[in-house]
Amino acid sequence: MLGLRAPQGRALSSRPPGASASLTRRIGTPVATRFTFAGGNLSKLARLPLYVLARPAQWLTPRSRREWVFGSGAGLAQGAWELWQEVAAREPDARLTWLVANEAQAEQAVDAGVEFVAKDSWAGFWRTLRAGTVVVTHGLGDVNRYGSGGAFLVQLWHGIPLKRIHLDSPATFALGGRLPAAAGRILRGMYRLSTRAISLFPVPSQLVGSRIASAFGLDPARIAVTGDPRDEALVAGTPASRRADSLRVLLGAGVLSGEERERRLVLFAPTWRDGVEDPTVPTEAERDALEALAQRLDALILFRPHPLGLGAYRRAIAGAPRLRMVSSEAVPDVNAVLSAVDALVTDYSSVALDYSLAGGHIVWFAPDRASYEKSRGLYEDYEATTGGHEETWAGVIAQLEARLTSGPEAAASLAATEALRDRFFEVRTPGAPGRVYEQVLARRDGGVAAAPAGLPSGSPAEVPADAATGTGPTVFFESFYGRRANDNPAGIDAALAALRPDVRRVWSVANDTVTVPEGAVAVLEGSPAWARERAAASTLVVNDWLRTPVADPRRQKVLQTWHGTPLKRLALGRPKVGLRTRLAILRQTRRWDALLSQSPFCSAALAGDYAYRGPVWETGYPRNDAMVLGTRADARAALGLPESGRVVLYAPTWRDDGRVVLDGAGLAALAASLGEGTTLLVRAHSRVTEGFEGAPGVLDVSGHEDLGELLRAADALVTDYSSMMFDAAAISLPLAFFVPDLELYRDEQRGLSFDFEAEAPGPVVREASALPAAIAGLWERPEAFAGAYAAWRERYTPWDDGGAGARVVERLEAEGFLPPAA
Template identity: 65%
Template sequence: MGTNGFDFARGNLSKLTRLPLYALGKPAQWLIPRTPKQWVFGSGAGVAQGAWELWQEVARREPMARMVWLVANDAQEDQAREAGIDWVYAQSWRGFWRTLRAKTLVVTHGLGDVNRYASGGGYVVQLWHGIPLKRIHLDSPATLNLGRRVPAVVTALLRRLYRAGSRRISLFPVPSALVASRIHSAFDLPPERILISGDPRDEALVSGSKRERAALACRVLEGAGVVGAEDSGRRVVLFAPTWRDGDQDPAVPGPQERDALQGLAEELDLIIVVRPHPLGVGSYRSALAGADRLRMADSEAVADVNQILSGVELLITDYSSVAMDYSLTGSHLVWFAPDREEYERTRGLYEDYATTTGEHEKDWAGVVERVREALSVPDGATARASLLATRSLRDRFFDVTEPGAPGRVYDAILADRTPGQHRDEESVYQPQAGADVREAEPVASDVASSEPMTPGPVVFFESFYGLRANDNPAGIDAALARLRPEVRRIWSVASEAVQVPSGAEQVVEGTPAWEAARRDAGLFVLNDWLRTPVPRPGEQKVLQTWHGTPLKNLALGRPKVGLRTRLAILKQSRRWDALLSQNPYSSHRLATDYAFRGPVWELGYPRNDRLSPADPAAARAAARVDLGLSAHARVVLYAPTWRDDGRIVLDGAGIARVQRALSAADSIGAAGSGGEGTEGDDVVILVRAHSRVAEGLGDAGAGTAVRDVSGENGLERLLLAADVLVTDYSSVMFDAAVTSIPMVFHVPDLELYRDSQRGFGLDFETRAPGPLTRTEEELVQAIRAASTGDAEFEWRYAAWRADFTPWDDGAAGERVVRRLEAEGFLR
């Protein structure tokens, strides 16, 4: 745990235990009038983070205003004393009274920056404390963490508390429409409360000349004792990692890494300043001990990091918003994320990390080299590319870079609080601008026309909760693009990094453009649960395609389904207007497990249309070229499903052992027959982890012989390229039959999965179209036998194809489109 001992779970439990205090504060908020001339300010970072800049603006513009800073601890008290301003403790009776009387409340983190129990009815200005790359507030699963299993009603209550706090926000300044869309989503704020004005906290980065800003940074570092007279002329490199919800920061350098950083600083005559997040100081102090060129500058020493950024030659960071602020300097930036996969899984990002960073390092050795490349040859190509990347980051996240943000925010507050006045309309966030919508590519037409096109139907697609743009929805999208080009095809995605089909539009979930697209759509096509009701019930249709023929029991068919879950399942299936099925077995199973009473369209799976190419040999060759596979390699595709308890039955090390055993057997066989043997890489295992499995199952020391292809958008190209499929209980076993690929089922946990966890809808052991294996040795033998054909399972395979792929003939997508037309779903 972090040294401060704080994390979301503890903070949330504290919120719940303080509920009675909110109730006690209500009567006072109703009875005591607020005074327009009274202001309260607070910040989780101290006298900093834009609240201080706004304080100075109010003091200049409104000399008679009565202002007080609410502090949380002794360090903040010292900062207020040093600034010469009036202060009281936020959680004291005086803090309660001053908050209760103030008309305007200025915060940077949350209502706890002032006195939260007296905040109701005040005009709350939320300046926030950074441009979010990581998901925040209601957008982040970490926000509602309680650290233990709790009843759903408790989590729901906590969510209501967060939403109630968000509703109190009156004004939220941001620097761009891109940032506004994220704030709109995270805080569920009406657009008119979001102001594109620039961030007051960035005033130190845009005011005055470059020389003046650098001089200020130097004075702050000297005043904090971080640098001294002996450091004159030395360049400053800053390392500023973010917080990890109380967990230990994996970037804390060990002794060898510390020595490498010290050596780099001596080599390039640098001072390397480390500034951990205020909530994650961790072990940095002890880690830096003994290295005189490595200095600490925590939040107690330097309350406002933005005041030193203009004196920094290069910034090293991970997911911290300090990177966006630093981009205003135009200097070098190195991204360092040793725990990228874990952080993305637990916290979530608003866009793919690479979209923001371009490239990033995973260890300190890579960071040292990147710093050396950027700073050793200032005019070199590497240095120029580094500066260009920083400026590109600035251009993405800042629409407003001119100084004066505190004044613009004050003007907006004054306009809101003064009857008859209005804010500058151009500064108010306009979600209809559609910043998150990708423009559709023009549709080619054989006939030119000067007449305007009549707007066509709007279809809203979603696949796996927006994490991908694939599966059956993508197959239907392709058929629509071919057969009904006038249809407007819009894809809901979790981040901008999810690529959508050509000619379709992309909307990021939760943004104003996403909400508008949902309202405009006449048809929703999805392959998993519809998490929110359709905006216009009765007018909009929902086609549920699902995502595979189920071997395992689903929904109501699962054992021990509680009442709450049953009600949720029934509520879900009532939202569907039609259910797509791959085969007669699925028609019955899906309708039964979801108690679906509507029409079941048994038309085959559009996602499998690509598995029936006109020229299978050419399609196989093309798939291998696309995947970078040798035409002569023996390719095994391993595509397991997920387990409810998170178990992985064959991890990366096990897969590598299987690959080595297969390669060794092939080499022996080739040598025994007079051949020269084969290289180990001639047997390649492609690992396609389920979307709900966070861990990559691929490379474990086997080099290119084991490849993690979990990022592949669909299974179709993988199935076309492979010689053997290894799976367990995944629905891929039904789709793979379209290609006639040999299948092996690795099921060491068969009894547990079948009898205790999920159960099956058919007699899997007697009907499986391939051998069942329990050990790695059995798996190796089965793969070798399957790759050369196995007559024992030929009759089973033929029956499997007849039962489960009768409609997968390459035309399922067209059949679905024609059914949509016939049923009036395209309007």
């Protein structure tokens, strides 16, 4: 057998004689490597033949329920170790094996007194092949990946995801070089196959469960709200005992001396950036400023880079005695020290959410927010999670000084941490390892898993059936993949609330920051409540692709409202559409039972680009009802704008390559050129992750849900290829078009559905310097485009009269999408 076996239940203070040499030969010494998704994915593809060869062994080898294997990329940590201890206490006759990847992990196993083998050895393969239950924290690579097929797989995770992960992140499938398209398809298939092997995925809340379901393509039934075993050190015992335990870990790791126990502790813990160097390594001047802060606060500032992160932190803080390194080798499990920390500084790391259980101050530090969001993506707007962040060490220092001294900033900071905790943790009671163990027994041994114990009062595992107003049929809404609750679905929701109060209105939301209309209920995508409500609905109303087929196509109807009349070509109308994309588009349109349209032009454009042959309901757009019937005074009041003065709305569309044609500096210049008394509103497209906050003279309204309210409040709209140009015509709002990339966008990237320059009912501007004069001309010479504007409105918004939502409700009843009212 490769690897060493230590007697279970007996802690070993040192390795057996001669163990060092044998471990190094059999397991290997850890080597600092630069891990990237591209490198990992190439290795994954190279291992494909080994997966195939291992299949017969998985089919033929019987598994034993009394055998468990555990592994974690972090060593004896990340909840796997806590679950090990639970199983060892509950099943003293079970055979538990820890699979180690390197010498450091082997040393941990020896010191803990547990049986272990090298994960990539024949012994690791055999133990994994025989185990009835396999526990991992990162993925199948934590154990012997070739022997895991067919086991009951418990997938713990190493943090609550803030950044998009796994199937949700484009970075996951990076391959680096130029490889055949088939390689990418094979890779995606391998990822999906590995996620299908997951039997149980414990989470601390439904919000986290919805993200996990999306990231892993996982059936919500395999997710259990039990609390996370990795957080046991943060909830068990008393605050005093938890702090004492954390201090013991730091003392044992040599980070602190005994006389430093009473000093304040600040922990800096950044995430990793897929092979890119951390932008937060302090300069010499910043190091000196941090050292001075630590002296003023009688504190120590601990630096714990991500194990995969790149940055010369040790060298950067050398010579500053109050700045200390806490490496992952010295402290494998960061949760073990969080209870001694008075303030945490981080960027996008999940350690912030774990630390919210400790209840200290959190300072968010993200100098590369825009580029990081673009490359990885986040599950919600960064500000929704953080409430604000710093971009320099100087800003971080100021925040720490304010929060670690008594005052209103300190109280507000602690309240923000508590609110973060309440959002992400439904279960905050000790005992998560036991609850996970009970779920394993119930599910693995063929029984039906009971609802996990420990859910606090007021946090049910599912939304009650009567949570939504109405007792009749259910209509299930989704807008922009659950990121918002607006657009045409919201207009239909309003009409149903007024005309059919018996209808239950349920909204799919991507996270709990999305506010749904009054009287409706929100269900988190991927949660058990989401699956139940979606399956029970008679009608699904969506404004983008329907990513998951309906549960019962014979009974359930899908109304596709889309989200605007298309100037740019869509779907099959775009240049260079590949065969695979064409097939996906055709599969998508087969899921629609009716398509909503704003005009005859819209009907032809959408049906043509999507090769759609079903019913088209030409009713006008319900999203514009409130705008048409509302007043400018009410819209401005809702936005906090003065009634007097002019308002210009700039609302560009998104570009496939991520370009922004007018950045913060350009917007600031435009705002200044418009003159005093004119307000410039800027709204980024829903698919653009960054807004324009911080540009002088600019009011960023990118997060405002009601597009009609923005249009009604404005005196002019500046856009490029956005469908808002058509909605604006419903209220005769003057239009200007800023299109510096017209040829590129029209001829190479998207294509346009008509001769835009010939029909435009306002000036078409190619240079930013010409925009101010073009905007002023809209008010000074309104007759210049009067004829073109009248034709534009007649062609593109003939039905937007404030009654579109009512017409849709009539069609829902007439076409059998809704049963008649009782």
